[in-house]
Amino acid sequence: xxxxxxxxxxxxxxxxxxxxxxxxxxxxxxxxxxxxxxxxxxxxxxxxxxxxxxxxxxxxxxxxxxxxxxxxxxxxxxxxxxxxxxxxxxxxxxxxxxxxxxxxxxxxxxxxxxxxxxxxxxxxxxxxxxxxxxxxxxxxxxxxxxxxxxxxxxxxxxxxxxxxxxxxxxxxxxxxxxxxxxxxxxxxxxxxxxxxxxxxxxxxxxxxxxxxxxxxxxxxxxxxxxxxxxxxxxxxxxxxxxxxxxxxxxxxxxxxxxxxxxxxxxxxxxxxxxxxxxxxxxxxxxxxxxxxxxxxxxxxxxxxxxxxxxxxxxxxxxxxxxxxxxxxxxxxxxxxxxxxxxxxxxxxxxxxxxxxxxxxxxxxxxxxxxxxxxxxxxxxxxxxxxxxxxxxxxxxxxxxxxxxxxxxxxxxxxxxxxxxxxxxxxxxxxxxxxxxxxxxxxxxxxxxxxxxxxxxxxxxxxxxxxxxxxxxxxxxxxxxxxxxxxxxxxxxxxxxxxxxxxxxxxxxxxxxxxxxxxxxxxxxxxxxxxxxxxxxxxxxxxxxxxxxxxxxxxxxxxxxxxxxxxxxxxxxxxxxxxxxxxxxxxxxxxxxxxxxxxxxxxxxxxxxxxxxxxxxxxxxxxxxxxxxxxxxxxxxxxxxxxxxxxxxxxxxxxxxxxxxxxxxxxxxxxxxxxxxxxxxxxxxxxxxxxxxxxxxxx
Numbered sequence: 137x138x139x140x141x142x143x144x145x146x147x148x149x150x151x152x153x154x155x156x157x158x159x160x161x162x163x164x165x166x167x168x169x170x171x172x173x174x175x176x177x178x179x180x181x182x183x184x185x186x187x188x189x190x191x192x193x194x195x196x197x198x199x200x201x202x203x204x205x206x207x208x209x210x211x212x213x214x215x216x217x218x219x220x221x222x223x224x225x226x227x228x229x230x231x232x233x234x235x236x237x238x239x240x241x242x243x244x245x246x247x248x249x250x251x252x253x254x255x256x257x258x259x260x261x262x263x264x265x266x267x268x269x270x271x272x273x274x275x276x277x278x279x280x281x282x283x284x285x286x287x288x289x290x291x292x293x294x295x296x297x298x299x300x301x302x303x304x305x306x307x308x309x310x311x312x313x314x315x316x317x318x319x320x321x322x323x324x325x326x327x328x329x330x331x332x333x334x335x336x337x338x339x340x341x342x343x344x345x346x347x348x349x350x351x352x353x354x355x356x357x358x359x360x361x362x363x364x365x366x367x368x369x370x371x372x373x374x375x376x377x378x379x380x381x382x383x384x385x386x387x388x389x390x391x392x393x394x395x396x397x398x399x400x401x402x403x404x405x406x407x408x409x410x411x412x413x414x415x416x417x418x419x420x421x422x423x424x425x426x427x428x429x430x431x432x433x434x435x436x437x438x439x440x441x442x443x444x445x446x447x448x449x450x451x452x453x454x455x456x457x458x459x460x461x462x463x464x465x466x467x468x469x470x471x472x473x474x475x476x477x478x479x480x481x482x483x484x485x486x487x488x489x490x491x492x493x494x495x496x497x498x499x500x501x502x503x504x505x506x507x508x509x510x511x512x513x514x515x516x517x518x519x520x521x522x523x524x525x526x527x528x529x530x531x532x533x534x535x536x537x538x539x540x541x542x543x544x545x546x547x548x549x550x551x552x553x554x555x556x557x558x559x560x561x562x563x564x565x566x567x568x569x570x571x572x573x574x575x576x577x578x579x580x581x582x583x584x585x586x587x588x589x590x591x592x593x594x595x596x597x598x599x600x601x602x603x604x605x606x607x608x609x610x611x612x613x614x615x616x617x618x619x620x621x622x623x624x625x626x627x628x629x630x631x632x633x634x635x636x637x638x639x640x641x642x643x644x645x646x647x648x649x650x651x652x653x654x655x656x657x658x659x660x661x662x663x664x665x666x667x668x669x670x671x672x673x674x675x676x677x678x679x680x681x682x683x684x685x686x687x688x689x690x691x692x693x694x695x696x697x698x699x700x701x702x703x704x705x706x707x708x709x710x711x712x713x714x715x716x717x718x719x720x721x722x723x724x725x726x727x728x729x730x731x732x733x734x735x736x737x738x739x740x741x742x743x744x745x746x747x748x749x750x751x752x753x754x755x756x757x758x759x760x761x762x763x764x765x766x767x768x769x770x771x772x773x774x775x776x777x778x779x780x781x782x783x784x785x786x787x788x789x790x791x792x793x794x795x796x797x798x799x800x801x802x803x804x805x806x807x808x809x810x811x812x813x814x815x816x817x818x819x820x821x822x823x824x825x826x827x828x829x830x831x832x833x834x
Contacts, residue, residue, distance in 0.1 A: 152210075208245075323382070333390040376420070425508060426503065507573055564630050593649050640827065655792075804824060
C-alpha cells in the first residue's frame with residue numbers, strides 16, 4: 137500500500153521530538169520501527185524510474201528519508217555513549233532491535249549507499265557506521281550484511297558510490313574504536329576485512345615500482361578516482377595510527393600498508409594528475425615518518441608506551457629507504473608545488489614576487505626527507521664512513537635545490553642555516569622536529585667525515601645544519617625570552633625538551649663553535665646583511681632579505697624573506713611526551729609521563745588564575761607597556777647574521793653571546809625555583825646540571 141509522505145513526516149517528526157526531549161512517543165516501538173523502515177526505503181535513482189513519484193512528492197520523500205536516517209543515527213549514537221535516561225534507552229533499544237532483526241534495516245541502509253543524492257548517501261553511510269559500532273559494543277558481533285557489502289566493494293576495486301561509502305564507513309568505525317580504546321573489538325573488525333583491504337591497496341598502490349604514469353593502474357580514467365583515492369588515504373592513516381596505539385596487541389598486514397607501499401605513495405605524489413591527491417598522500421607519508429598518524433582526530437590519550445609490533449622498526453626503516461631511494465632517483469624534480477590556496481582562492485602577493493608556494497607541501501617534503509635521513513643514520517650506526525657522510529649531506533643539497541625551484545626565497549648569499557626558520561615559521565612543532573633531525577645529521581657527519589671541528593662547522597653551515605646557528609636563530613625569534621623556553625619545556629606540543637637536552641650536551645663540549653656562531657649574529661652596522669626583525673604585523677615584509685616574527689601568533693614565528701611568507705596557520709603536530717631522566721652519555725633524553733602536565737597547571741599554581749604562559753604574554757602586550765612582547769620591539773637595533781664564520785680563540789665579547797648566556801641563566805633560575813616549590817611537572821635535575829655546566833663555560 138502506498139504510504140503518504142506527509143503523514144510519515146509528521147509521525148517521524150513527533151518521534152524525533154520525543155527522542156530529543158527524552159520522553160516516550162505515543163507510538164509503540166514497533167510502530168516507530170515501521171515508520172523508520174518505510175522512511176529509509178525509497179527508490180534509488182536509475183532503478184524503476186517509471187514508478188517514480190512526481191517531483192514535489194519526491195522532495196517530501198527525501199525529507200522523510202533524511203529524518204528517518206537521522207533518527208536512527210541519533211538513537212544508536214546515544215545508546216553507544218550511554219547518554220540516555222533508562223526509560224528512553226529501553227525504548228530506543230527496542231526500536232533498533234525491531235528495525236534490524238525484523239525489518240532488515242541494515243540492508244536498506246546499505247542500499248542507499250549508491251543513491252545519486254549525496255546527502256542521502258552520506259547520511260546512510262553515517263547511520264550504518266553508527267549502528268555497526270553500537271552492535272560491536274553491544275554484542276561483540278559484526279553486522280554480516282555490512283561486512284559483506286564492504287568485502288564486495290573492496291574486491292571489485294571500482295571507484296564509485298559503493299566503494300566511497302564503504303571506505304568512509306569503515307574509517308569512521310575504526311576511528312571511534314581507537315578513540316574509545318576498544319583494542320579487542322578493533323582487532324576483531326580489522327581481521328575480518330584485512331585480506332580485502334590489502335588486496336584493494338595492492339590495486340590502488342602496487343608495492344613494486346613500474347615505469348611511467350601507468351604505475352597507479354588505469355583507475356584514474358574514472359572521474360571518481362580522486363575521491364576514492366583520498367578516502368583510501370584517510371583509511372590508511374587510521375590503520376597507520378592503529379599500529380602506533382595498539383602496538384603488539386593488534387598486528388595485521390593492513391596496518392602496515394602505508395609503510396610497505398611507501399614507494400607507490402611517493403609515485404602518487406609525483407604522478408597523480410590531481411593536486412589534492414598529491415597533497416593528501418604526502419601528508420600521510422610525513423605523519424607516518426613522524427609517527428604522528430591520526431594527530432588531527434586522536435584527541436586525548438598519550439602515545440602508546442607498550443611493546444611495538446615485531447614489524448614496526450623494519451617497516452619504518454623500509455619507509456626511510458623508499459624515501460631516500462626516491463630522492464636519489466631525482467624524485468624531488470618531479471614534485472610539483474602549486475601556489476597556496478585560501479578560502480577565496482589563490483592569493484597574489486604585491487609587486488613582481490608572484491604567488492606564494494604551498495607551504496604545507498614544502499614542509500611535508502622537507503620533514504619526510506629529514507626524518508628518513510635521521511632514521512637511516514640511526515639504523516646505520518657508526519659503521520658508515522666518510523662516503524656515507526657525504527651522501528647524507530647530498531640529500532640536504534637536493535632539498536636545498538628543490539626549495540629554491542619552488543620559489544622559496546633562498547639565494548646563494550642566504551645563510552643556509554636560516555632555511556629552517558624561513559620554511560617552518562609558525563609551525564613550532566615541525567620546526568623542532570626539523571631541528572632535531574638536522575642535529576642528528578650534523579652529529580653523524582661530525583663523527584664520520586674525519587674533518588676537524590672548524591671544517592665540520594663550515595661544512596654544516598654550507599648545508600644548513602649547524603646546530604649553533606639553529607639554536608641562536610631560535611633565541612632571536614623569541615627575543616631571548618626565557619619564559620617562552622620554559623613554556624616549551626613544560627608543553628608536550630613539541631619535541632623541544634629532547635632537542636634542548638641533546639643540544640646542551642653538545643654545547644658544553646663545543647663552546648668555541650658556539651661563540652663563533654655568536655660572532656656571526658650581531659647588531660647591524662650597515663652592509664648587505666640578513667636582518668631578523670620583530671614585528672606584530674604578520675603580513676608585513678621589510679625588504680628583500682628580511683625575516684620577521686609574526687608577533688603573538690607563535691613563539692617561534694619567523695616570516696619569510698622577499699615578501700613570500702610560507703607559513704600557514706595549519707594544525708599543529710603533537711609531539712610525543714618522553715622521559716626526562718637522561719644520562720650524560722646518552723645522545724638524547726626521554727620525558728617521563730609526569731611531563732604531560734601543561735604550562736597552565738604550573739602557572740595556576742604559581743600565580744593563581746589559570747592563564748597559560750603564551751596567553752599571558754599576548755594579554756600583557758596590550759595592558760602593560762613594559763611586558764615581554766613590548767620589550768621585544770625595543771632595544772638598540774635589529775640583529776644581523778653575517779656570512780663569514782670566524783674562528784675564535786676564547787669567549788667573544790658580543791651582544792648575542794651575552795644575551796644567549798643570560799637567557800639560559802634566567803631559564804635555570806626559574807626552573808630551580810619551580811623545582812624548589814615542587815611545581816615543576818617532572819624531575820629537571822639533569823637539565824639544571826647541563827644548564828649550569830653551559831653557564832660555567834662562559
